Amino acid sequence: MDTLPTPRYRIGAAAREAGVGVDTIRYYEREGLLPEPRRRASGYRDYDVSAIAQLRFIRRAKELGFSLDDIRELLALSTDRNRGVAGVKARAQERLDDVEHRIRELKRMQRGLKKLIDACPGHGELAQCPILKALSAKEAS
Numbered sequence: 703m704d705t706l707p708t709p710r711y712r713i714g715a716a717a718r719e720a721g722v723g724v725d726t727i728r729y730y731e732r733e734g735l736l737p738e739p740r741r742r743a744s745g746y747r748d749y750d751v752s753a754i755a756q757l758r759f760i761r762r763a764k765e766l767g768f769s770l771d772d773i774r775e776l777l778a779l780s781t782d783r784n785r786g787v788a789g790v791k792a793r794a795q796e797r798l799d800d801v802e803h804r805i806r807e808l809k810r811m812q813r814g815l816k817k818l819i820d821a822c823p824g825h826g827e828l829a830q831c832p833i834l835k836a837l838s839a840k841e842a843s
Contacts, residue, residue: 708750712742716749720757727757733770735760735777768797 717724730736736756739747756777763773772793779789821832828834 711749711754713747713749716747716754716757719754720761722757722761730757730760733774735770735774766797767801772797 711719713724713727717727720727727736731738736753739749739753742748759777759780760773763776768776776790776793779786779793782789818833818836821836
């Protein structure tokens with residue numbers, strides 16, 4: 703029974719397959735998120751399908767707002783049979799809590815800006831501008 707050779711990719715092809723830039727791959731290698739690939743005789747980096755999968759994992763985690771340190775932890779948890787799923791869930795819950803906190807803060811800022819914009823007639827003397835007055839006030843209202 704013949705086995706098919708595992709596909710191998712040079713860095714440009716790996717970047718296209720994973721949906722990231724070439725410089726991003728090099729950066730992830732320097733940061734230790736992606737292991738150094740083996741090198742071809744020509745010196746070119748040689749990536750396999752597991753590296754492509756790991757790059758996709760990193761990209762998707764970044765899209766969800768995980769930091770590189772978070773991603774490093776998630777990658778470690780993904781191979782930890784003892785803490786694996788529970789650890790990943792806990793880390794994702796922490797990320798969700800952070801996102802929800804940021805949303806509350808953004809909504810608070812939105813209400814404040816709306817209040818200032820509604821109070822401003824959009825014309826007149828700068829010294830009478832309610833937005834500038836509120837920003838210059840000693841205490842926030």
